[in-house]
Amino acid sequence: MSTEPIAAPAPQTPEEREAAYVAVDESEEFQSLRHRYRRFVFPVTAGALAWYFTYVLLAAYAPGFMSEKLFGNVNVGLVMGLLQFVSTFAITAIYVRYADTHLDPAAARIREHMREGGLQ
Secondary structure, eight states: OOOOOOSSOOOOSHHHHHHHHHHHHHSHHHHHHHHHHHHHHHHHHHHHHHHHHHHHHHHHHOHHHHTOEEETTEEHHHHHHHHHHHHHHHHHHHHHHHIIIIIHHHHHHHHHHHHHTTOO
């Protein structure tokens, strides 16, 4: 986090501040950042929801399949339930890596441009 003073004077009126934020929102750099974020998040969310609802629907409508023993007292439902946790942690780790390499550097550049323009 930078402790350097802001290079430009801050917009004074609410209209000036709004115009400055709108300019950031409409900038190509911010639009690119938003596109990269959505390109990752929407498909991953759709996949995770499909995986979760598959599990729920199988539990509700295919109890015979879900109670099928794999080994010992471990059945398909138990394994799929545990895999829900595994997939959640995997998605989190993948997102953190993606954000660190693709999103955070661009966000830092945008944030710095905003600070230079007097926005915080």
